[in-house]
Amino acid sequence: xxxxAYLAWRHASAHRGRTLLLVGCIALALWVPWTAGALARLxxxxxxxxxxxxxxxxxxxGNRYDLTLAALYFRPSELETVTYAEMERLQREGRAxxxxxxxRFTARGAPIVATSxxxxxxxxLVPREGTxxxxxxxxTLGAGVADALGLGAGDRLYSDPTxxxxxxxxxxLKMRVAGVYARTGTADDDAVFCDVRTAWVLEGIAHGHQSxxxxxxxxxxxxxDESVSVSGALIxxxxxxxxxxxxxxxxxxxxxxxxxxxxxxPESQKDGTILKxxxxxxxxxxxxxxxxxxxxxxxxxxxxxxxFDLVGAFLVATTAALVALVFLLSSRLRAPEMRTLxxxxxxxxxxxxxxxxxxxxxLILATAAAGGATAxxxxxxxxxxxxx
Amino acid sequence: MPRPIHSILAALAVAxxxxxxxxxxxxxxxxGPRSNxxxxxxxxxxxxxxxxxxxxxxxTVAPAGTRMADWRPDDEAIRQMVDAxxxxxxxxxxxxxxxxxxxxxxxxxxxxxxxxxxxxxEVGAIEHTHGGGESHSHGGIVPTVWxxxxxxxxxxxxxxxxxxxxxxGVERTNVQAPRAAxxxxxxxxxxxxxxxxxxxxxxxxxxxxxxxxxxARAAEVELEVALLELDGGGPPNDQxxxxxxxxxxxxxxxxxxxxxxxxIDAAFAERVQEQLGLVSVxxxxxxxxxxxGSSDALExxxxxxxxxxxxxxxxxxx
Amino acid sequence: MTSDVASGPDSPAAELQGVRFRxxxxxxxxPFELHAAELVLRRGEAVACIGPSGAGxxxxxxxxxxxxxxxxxxxxxAGRRIDALPDTExxxxxxxxxxxxxxxFELLDYLDALDNVLVPLRVRGASHAELRDARARAVELAExxxxxxxxxxxxxxxxxxxxxxxxxxRALVTEPALVLCDEPTGNLDPDAAQAxxxxxxxxxxxxxxxxxxxxxxxxxxxxxxxxxxxRDLGGAPKGLGVEGGA
Numbered sequence: 001x002x003x004x005a006y007l008a009w010r011h012a013s014a015h016r017g018r019t020l021l022l023v024g025c026i027a028l029a030l031w032v033p034w035t036a037g038a039l040a041r042l043x044x045x046x047x048x049x050x051x052x053x054x055x056x057x058x059x060x061x062g063n064r065y066d067l068t069l070a071a072l073y074f075r076p077s078e079l080e081t082v083t084y085a086e087m088e089r090l091q092r093e094g095r096a097x098x099x100x101x102x103x104r105f106t107a108r109g110a111p112i113v114a115t116s117x118x119x120x121x122x123x124x125l126v127p128r129e130g131t132x133x134x135x136x137x138x139x140t141l142g143a144g145v146a147d148a149l150g151l152g153a154g155d156r157l158y159s160d161p162t163x164x165x166x167x168x169x170x171x172x173l174k175m176r177v178a179g180v181y182a183r184t185g186t187a188d189d190d191a192v193f194c195d196v197r198t199a200w201v202l203e204g205i206a207h208g209h210q211s212x213x214x215x216x217x218x219x220x221x222x223x224x225d226e227s228v229s230v231s232g233a234l235i236x237x238x239x240x241x242x243x244x245x246x247x248x249x250x251x252x253x254x255x256x257x258x259x260x261x262x263x264x265x266p267e268s269q270k271d272g273t274i275l276k277x278x279x280x281x282x283x284x285x286x287x288x289x290x291x292x293x294x295x296x297x298x299x300x301x302x303x304x305x306x307x308f309d310l311v312g313a314f315l316v317a318t319t320a321a322l323v324a325l326v327f328l329l330s331s332r333l334r335a336p337e338m339r340t341l342x343x344x345x346x347x348x349x350x351x352x353x354x355x356x357x358x359x360x361x362x363l364i365l366a367t368a369a370a371g372g373a374t375a376x377x378x379x380x381x382x383x384x385x386x387x388x
Numbered sequence: 389m390p391r392p393i394h395s396i397l398a399a400l401a402v403a404x405x406x407x408x409x410x411x412x413x414x415x416x417x418x419x420g421p422r423s424n425x426x427x428x429x430x431x432x433x434x435x436x437x438x439x440x441x442x443x444x445x446x447x448t449v450a451p452a453g454t455r456m457a458d459w460r461p462d463d464e465a466i467r468q469m470v471d472a473x474x475x476x477x478x479x480x481x482x483x484x485x486x487x488x489x490x491x492x493x494x495x496x497x498x499x500x501x502x503x504x505x506x507x508x509x510e511v512g513a514i515e516h517t518h519g520g521g522e523s524h525s526h527g528g529i530v531p532t533v534w535x536x537x538x539x540x541x542x543x544x545x546x547x548x549x550x551x552x553x554x555x556x557g558v559e560r561t562n563v564q565a566p567r568a569a570x571x572x573x574x575x576x577x578x579x580x581x582x583x584x585x586x587x588x589x590x591x592x593x594x595x596x597x598x599x600x601x602x603x604a605r606a607a608e609v610e611l612e613v614a615l616l617e618l619d620g621g622g623p624p625n626d627q628x629x630x631x632x633x634x635x636x637x638x639x640x641x642x643x644x645x646x647x648x649x650x651x652i653d654a655a656f657a658e659r660v661q662e663q664l665g666l667v668s669v670x671x672x673x674x675x676x677x678x679x680x681g682s683s684d685a686l687e688x689x690x691x692x693x694x695x696x697x698x699x700x701x702x703x704x705x706x
Numbered sequence: 707m708t709s710d711v712a713s714g715p716d717s718p719a720a721e722l723q724g725v726r727f728r729x730x731x732x733x734x735x736x737p738f739e740l741h742a743a744e745l746v747l748r749r750g751e752a753v754a755c756i757g758p759s760g761a762g763x764x765x766x767x768x769x770x771x772x773x774x775x776x777x778x779x780x781x782x783x784a785g786r787r788i789d790a791l792p793d794t795e796x797x798x799x800x801x802x803x804x805x806x807x808x809x810x811f812e813l814l815d816y817l818d819a820l821d822n823v824l825v826p827l828r829v830r831g832a833s834h835a836e837l838r839d840a841r842a843r844a845v846e847l848a849e850x851x852x853x854x855x856x857x858x859x860x861x862x863x864x865x866x867x868x869x870x871x872x873x874x875x876r877a878l879v880t881e882p883a884l885v886l887c888d889e890p891t892g893n894l895d896p897d898a899a900q901a902x903x904x905x906x907x908x909x910x911x912x913x914x915x916x917x918x919x920x921x922x923x924x925x926x927x928x929x930x931x932x933x934x935x936x937r938d939l940g941g942a943p944k945g946l947g948v949e950g951g952a
Binding site for chain 3: 001002003004006007010011014015336337339340341342343344345346347348350
């Protein structure tokens with residue numbers, strides 16, 4: 001068999017173009033379903049892990065998928081808001097720790113998660129430099145955002161403008177980077193965290209005043225005893241500084257301060273059940289269990305995946321048929337060679353062995369290539385996703 | 389259960405979002421409050437916390453004598469509060485820095501939230517100016533709830549179990565004696581208030597801000613406020629001056645004193661005494677943290693009540 | 707009929723006794739039949755096999771090689787009866803005792819000349835040691851047949867004559883007792899054919915191998931020890947494969 005294997009190897013290497021094409025085709029046919037399967041398993045694990053670690057999400061009545069995905073992955077969505085007063089009311093019941101979340105704004109494309117220090121504690125976010133956001137106007141960056149934007153503690157980050165024609169809101173808030181959280185491998189890496197009060201500044205609910213004495217003379221259009229007219233170039237952003245911090249305040253009743261969602265971390269399962277049923281019974285809010293919602297969503301995803309599995313199976317079957325055809329035709333072309341070997345005294349199984357070993361070799365190479373490509377894809381996936 | 393198509397798309401989007409994390413190794417570690425203490429920044433919270441826990445388990449983050457209205461906690465003070473098991477604050481407009489500081493809501497206990505709603509005094513917002521300054525207004529719940537003995541007792545009772553329970557190694561029996569002692573002192577304070585009421589005997593007490601509202605109610609003294617707002621060193625509130633002149637007009641109706649819960653503006657006080665016949669009396673509401681060896685908030689409060697009573701007696705005897 | 711012939715250097719290279727081989731044609735024509743009453747090819751002897759097309763010359767070569775098994779009679783190669791052996795053993799004996807040269811040379815196009823020469827050893831699963839020895843022998847043989855400089859060329863880069871020499875080297879590398887050639891000069895010009903024949907005869911004789919060559923070239927017959935007409939092998943005119951055949 002060693003001699004036959006040698007002949008098979010020489011044949012394959014002499015026709016390396018054809019061999020590589022076959023290896024490539026088979027590897028591709030295997031890589032697609034393998035990668036899809038591995039990714040599906042990874043997504044499944046990631047999604048379930050994050051959902052399972054989040055006991056309850058409370059929000060306004062509406063689409064529970066949107067609420068859950070917003071609370072877990074900060075997906076931008078037009079959620080109806082709940083009030084901070086509602087969170088305080090729930091907190092007084094004492095059944096859970098409640099974490100406020102405001103998710104409406106972005107900074108250079110990254111979601112701004114306006115929350116409280118309990119969020120960082122709950123998710124295990126530890127500053128790798130600097131601190132948590134300690135005051136309004138301060139942000140702490142997820143590791144991914146910090147790396148992508150090249151920012152660190154002490155730098156400044158502008159929020160993205162939302163409604164350019166709403167003069168009640170600052171077009172952008174210049175925020176001080178208080179720190180950067182260590183990488184967690186979750187959606188937290190790609191978010192910007194600040195205190196929930198900072199979001200209220202962005203909403204225009206809280207604001208400060210800039211002293212007219214601090215305005216540069218060339219930006220002042222006219223100045224009278226009662227008023228100062230300034231150039232439009234002046235207030236391109238708002239910024240909370242130690243000098244103007246004391247002037248920041250809320251207008252209106254603090255009970256209407258809006259939140260996108262409230263994470264609830266019950267003291268016990270019993271507390272969680274009572275809390276959930278109590279919130280849902282009132283119908284003014286909804287409490288959802290993220291793991292149940294994600295299970296439901298994954299059911300959809302995996303039905304779609306099953307379709308892709310079927311497509312993958314067809315792809316593999318088609319490739320297998322094509323490969324078989326190639327070898328069949330190749331065997332026909334090699335009939336004189338087989339006859340010669342037969343006449344020279346090769347064993348009866350030599351022809352089968354020659355083709356079989358070549359097929360096996362191609363399959364082994366293709367499998368290895370597909371395995372390597374799958375591993376590489378999974379390793380480089382974040383970069384690939386960032387690229388595309 | 390119906391599933392909108394956008395939810396299905398959202399699910400797929402989630403898959404791509406989750407992928408962004410890749411298979412990076414998490415660098416997580418457990419977090420949470422690390423210091424087995426309750427943090428306070430003001431006199432009344434210090435009083436309550438130390439009565440229920442003892443001074444060793446209370447971390448005072450503001451320097452002694454600091455007015456909460458002027459205080460801006462530095463990073464270290466905020467970190468100490470975040471690291472504490474509980475942060476005890478008064479609430480309302482008493483600590484303006486609360487609006488600008490990232491404290492953990494689940495561990496922040498607000499004294500004004502612990503007292504009965506019907507005991508709170510709310511004053512209307514009045515827009516006004518100081519000389520040529522900007523127009524502004526004040527109003528809402530008067531935050532000096534601790535000056536009302538009923539509310540102070542209610543706050544202590546409300547915290548008697550939960551505050552010790554938030555710390556390790558504090559048994560309820562350990563806090564019984566200091567709590568009882570504090571309640572006894574509140575009784576004494578209440579007696580002083582009654583004496584004050586008796587001394588005022590129906591005459592109006594004029595004050596420069598609303599901080600004395602609960603004291604007046606507890607002492608059954610009629611309080612009138614002339615909102616002068618002289619703390620900033622600028623000119624007095626115009627409306628406040630007009631109010632003061634109106635209130636002082638009839639000497640038989642008031643107690644002959646002008647009570648300053650904040651610092652007395654000596655020049656203005658002298659003019660008031662000369663022109664309106666009102667003797668200025670400083671009243672320490674106990675809002676500031678007490679330093680080592682100094683009196684605590686209740687002692688200062690009681691002393692202020694006694695001093696006011698004496699000032700009224702003296703004024704009436706003239 | 708003789709059934710036991712001692713193997714060894716003195717045994718004939720090939721011996722056919724009372725062999726009959728027949729098969730039915732697919733086109734329904736008369737069945738073909740080859741009859742060889744007795745044919746003995748001694749070692750060192752060179753025999754030319756002639757006959758018209760379809761007379762059974764190639765069939766005779768295949769019977770001698772054990773590629774075909776006779777319906778009757780016995781075939782001995784190097785003193786061993788091969789027709790009664792199981793297929794596997796018969797193949798092994800063929801690889802060991804018989805060298806074959808074909809008209810089209812039938813080299814494997816993906817192997818270089820040296821590997822083509824060594825194919826008979828590879829297909830029979832020779833050990834490393836055997837291959838090492840055979841490689842040395844092949845190099846020596848290549849020098850002898852004049853292809854020493856061409857050992858690492860694939861057949862596509864060789865001339866007809868050079869391929870013929872590689873095919874001859876392949877037939878001889880196992881030191882066979884019997885060398886069978888099926889019209890090996892059919893595609894060569896006369897000079898090249900003469901040179902190839904000289905090479906075959908000299909090498910077969912030098913190795914003491916019996917040589918049987920099927921040829922249509924009457925100009926070459928003079929060089930053989932014996933010439934047999936495949937039609938006369940039966941001893942009497944029995945209508946030996948007059949029509950068609952292998």
